Amino acid sequence: MSDRIREKLNILADAAKYDVSCSSSGGTRKNDNKGIGDSHSSGICHTYTEDGRCVSLLKILLTNHCIYDCLFCVSRKSNDIKRAAFTVDEVVDLTMNFYRRNYIEGLFLSSGIFKNADFTMERLLLVCKKLRLEQRYNGYIHLKTIPGASEELIKEAGLYADRMSINLEMPTEAGLKLLAPEKNHADVIKPLDFIQQNIVQFAADKKLIKHVPKFVPAGQSTQMVIGATPESDKDIMYTANAFYKNFALKRVYYSGYVPISNDSRMPVLGTQPPLLRENRLYQTDWLMRFYGFKVQEILNDANPNLDVDIDPKLSWAIRNMQHFPVDINKADYKMILRIPGIGVMSAKKIVQARKFGKLRIDQLKKIGVAYNRAKHFITCADSPYQLRDYQGTQIKAFIMAESQSKYLKTDNNQLILF
Amino acid sequence: MIYIFDGSLTGLLTAVFEWFERKPGPTTLKVNTIFQPEAFTETVEIMSNQEKADRVWKGLQKKLKKDWQRTFYCSYLSEIPEAYDHLFQFAIYIFENEPGAAANYGNNHVIALAKYAKSVEREKHRMEAFIRFQKTGDGMFYTSIDPDFNVLPLISNHFKNRYADQQWIIYDLKRKYGLHYDLNTVEEVTINFSESATNPNPPLALMDEKEALYALLWKDYFKSANIVARKNTKLHLQHVPRRYWKYLTEKQLA
Structure with a gap:
C-alpha cells in the first residue's frame, strides 16, 4: 500500500514541477471554524529544492494521463512515461497530513486532461470541496482551470480555491500553434476573462451585502514557457503586459524551457535552460509592477531584447542619462525609484528620512542603498564635485568592472581605451 | 555614566x-x-x-x-x-x-x-517555515528548535490560529522553555529532559504509527520537485542556510 502511494507521488509530483508558480500569497481565509489552517497574507516558503526554487505548496497532478499531445509538455500523449492517477481521497489525505506537520502552506492541484475537460474539472472540484467542507481546511488551494471546462464548474471551483491559474504556455499564438496545434490562446483567454468578471462581481456584491462568499481571493496567474520558440523579449513582455492589464492578473510566470523532447522544432535535449534570460524577464516584470516603468520604456523596436550583461533598470538609466543625476534630497519618490542601486524599501526610507535633514553618503549606505552603483546617478549632501559628465557607456564599463555576474563564469571585460 | x-x-x-x-x-x-x-x-x-x-x-x-x-x-x-x-x-x-x-x-x-x-522578523518567519511537527502516539504534534533569537513570543499566535484543532508543543532548547497548545490556549511549559538530554527528539517508538510514512512521502516529494537541469546550490543555501537543516525532515538522510 505505502509503496504504491510513494510511486504515484513520485510520478505526479515529477510531472507537476514544470509549473513554476508556488506562491501562497494573497490568501485571506481565516481559521474561524476551529478547523485547521489560517492564511498568511504574504505566504510562506517551507523549504527550497536544490535548484533554489521555493516549495510552498504540495504541487501535484491528479493524473498525468492526457488526451493532448503538446510538444513542450512532459505528460504529452505520445511520451513514453509511467502514468498514474490519484484518487480524490489520496490527495485529501496527503494534503491534510503534510499540512498538519507544517510541511506545506497548501495544495497546488493540476491535472492532465483525461476523457474530457468537464470530467477532469469535476474531480479537481471534488478535492477542493472535500478539503473545505469535510476536513474544515482553511489552508491555501491553488487550482488549475481546465481549458474548455463548463462555466458552472469553474464558478463553483472559484468558491473553494484561493488562486486559479491557466497557462498561456507560449508567448504568442504562432509559437503555440507550432508546438501544440490542438490549442489556441482563445481557450485560455475565455476562462481567464470569465473568472475575472466573477471576481469583480463578487467584490461589487460585497460592498452591498455583508456575507458574500470568497471567490478566488488570491486572484489569477498564468505562465509562459521561455526559449522553446523564437519570440523576442519584447514579444514576451508585451504579452505579459496585456494580460496584466486586461485580466488584472496577480502574476505572470516565465518558465525557462527545460528540454524534455528530441523533436526538431525545439531546443535539443541537454541544452541548458535559459536561466539568465528568465531572470532578466522577471526583473522587467518587477520594474513594471513595482517601479512604475512602462513596458515600452524598457523594450521597444530599438531594443527588442533585454541586455544580457546588465539588468534592465541599469540599462534604461544609461540609455536615458538626460534624467540624471538625481538629487536625493529633492527628487520625488517616483524618480528616486528609478535610480539603479535603490530599491523600493530604500526609496521609501529616503523620502521619510530627508524630512529630518539633508542626507549624506554614509547615511544612504546605512539605509541600504547599493552606493557603488547608485553614485553614478545621484547627488546628495556631500557628493564629491565631478569635473566631467560621463557617457552612459562609460558608466556601464565602471559598474561592470567592479561587479561580478553570477551567470557569466568567464570575465569578459574589455579594456577601455578612451 | x-x-x-x-x-x-x-x-x-x-x-x-x-x-x-x-x-x-x-x-x-x-x-x-x-x-x-x-x-x-x-x-x-x-x-x-x-x-x-x-x-x-x-x-x-x-x-x-x-x-x-x-x-x-x-x-x-x-x-x-x-x-x-x-x-x-x-x-x-x-x-x-x-x-x-x-x-x-x-x-x-x-x-x-x-x-x-x-x-x-526573518528568524521568526524562518521558524514559521522550517518547523516540522512530528505526531506522537498520543496525537500530540511536537517539535524542538533553537532559534538565533527569542522568537517564541512572536510565533505563538501564528501556530495557535493555524493549528487550532490539534495539540502541539514547540520547545526552545536553547532558552529552555516551550509553548504548549491544548486546543484552547497556549501556555509556557518547561520540560525536564533528564533522561535523553543528548537527544531531545522523542524516540521512534513513541511516534504515531503513520509518522514514518508521511515523513518518507515528504522526502520523496522534495526529491521529485527538484529540477536537476536547474541545479543551483548557491541559491539553495542562501534560502536554507545549513544551520537550519537539522529541523528539516526532507534534509535528514535516514
Whole structure:
C-alpha cells in the first residue's frame, strides 16, 4: 500500500514541477471554524529544492494521463512515461497530513486532461470541496482551470480555491500553434476573462451585502514557457503586459524551457535552460509592477531584447542619462525609484528620512542603498564635485568592472581605451 | 555614566525612567551578565520596577505607531547586548522629539533598531517555515528548535490560529522553555529532559504509527520537485542556510 502511494507521488509530483508558480500569497481565509489552517497574507516558503526554487505548496497532478499531445509538455500523449492517477481521497489525505506537520502552506492541484475537460474539472472540484467542507481546511488551494471546462464548474471551483491559474504556455499564438496545434490562446483567454468578471462581481456584491462568499481571493496567474520558440523579449513582455492589464492578473510566470523532447522544432535535449534570460524577464516584470516603468520604456523596436550583461533598470538609466543625476534630497519618490542601486524599501526610507535633514553618503549606505552603483546617478549632501559628465557607456564599463555576474563564469571585460 | 540592568524588558524600560528622573547626561546601558567594571566611569545598577516600566511603555505607545512598537519589541527579543543600548538611546531620542521622529532613518539608533528587528522578523518567519511537527502516539504534534533569537513570543499566535484543532508543543532548547497548545490556549511549559538530554527528539517508538510514512512521502516529494537541469546550490543555501537543516525532515538522510 505505502509503496504504491510513494510511486504515484513520485510520478505526479515529477510531472507537476514544470509549473513554476508556488506562491501562497494573497490568501485571506481565516481559521474561524476551529478547523485547521489560517492564511498568511504574504505566504510562506517551507523549504527550497536544490535548484533554489521555493516549495510552498504540495504541487501535484491528479493524473498525468492526457488526451493532448503538446510538444513542450512532459505528460504529452505520445511520451513514453509511467502514468498514474490519484484518487480524490489520496490527495485529501496527503494534503491534510503534510499540512498538519507544517510541511506545506497548501495544495497546488493540476491535472492532465483525461476523457474530457468537464470530467477532469469535476474531480479537481471534488478535492477542493472535500478539503473545505469535510476536513474544515482553511489552508491555501491553488487550482488549475481546465481549458474548455463548463462555466458552472469553474464558478463553483472559484468558491473553494484561493488562486486559479491557466497557462498561456507560449508567448504568442504562432509559437503555440507550432508546438501544440490542438490549442489556441482563445481557450485560455475565455476562462481567464470569465473568472475575472466573477471576481469583480463578487467584490461589487460585497460592498452591498455583508456575507458574500470568497471567490478566488488570491486572484489569477498564468505562465509562459521561455526559449522553446523564437519570440523576442519584447514579444514576451508585451504579452505579459496585456494580460496584466486586461485580466488584472496577480502574476505572470516565465518558465525557462527545460528540454524534455528530441523533436526538431525545439531546443535539443541537454541544452541548458535559459536561466539568465528568465531572470532578466522577471526583473522587467518587477520594474513594471513595482517601479512604475512602462513596458515600452524598457523594450521597444530599438531594443527588442533585454541586455544580457546588465539588468534592465541599469540599462534604461544609461540609455536615458538626460534624467540624471538625481538629487536625493529633492527628487520625488517616483524618480528616486528609478535610480539603479535603490530599491523600493530604500526609496521609501529616503523620502521619510530627508524630512529630518539633508542626507549624506554614509547615511544612504546605512539605509541600504547599493552606493557603488547608485553614485553614478545621484547627488546628495556631500557628493564629491565631478569635473566631467560621463557617457552612459562609460558608466556601464565602471559598474561592470567592479561587479561580478553570477551567470557569466568567464570575465569578459574589455579594456577601455578612451 | 553606565547603567546596568538585568536583561529584562522591564529592566530596560525602568532604565529609561531612571534616566529621565536624573538626567545624568550621556549614558550607556549594559546588561549585568556581560558587564566589566570600568575604572573611570560611574555605574548605576537599575532595579527593575514594573510600575516605572509600564509608564515608559505607555509613553512610548503614545509616541510610536504600531509598527515601531513592534520594531522596538523585536529588537529587544534579539538578545544582542549592543541592541539593549540602542533601544535605550532610541527611547530617549523618541521622548525628546516630536511624534514621528522614528521615521528619521538618518539617525543611528533608528537604523540600528530597523536592522535588529529585520533579523528577528526573518528568524521568526524562518521558524514559521522550517518547523516540522512530528505526531506522537498520543496525537500530540511536537517539535524542538533553537532559534538565533527569542522568537517564541512572536510565533505563538501564528501556530495557535493555524493549528487550532490539534495539540502541539514547540520547545526552545536553547532558552529552555516551550509553548504548549491544548486546543484552547497556549501556555509556557518547561520540560525536564533528564533522561535523553543528548537527544531531545522523542524516540521512534513513541511516534504515531503513520509518522514514518508521511515523513518518507515528504522526502520523496522534495526529491521529485527538484529540477536537476536547474541545479543551483548557491541559491539553495542562501534560502536554507545549513544551520537550519537539522529541523528539516526532507534534509535528514535516514
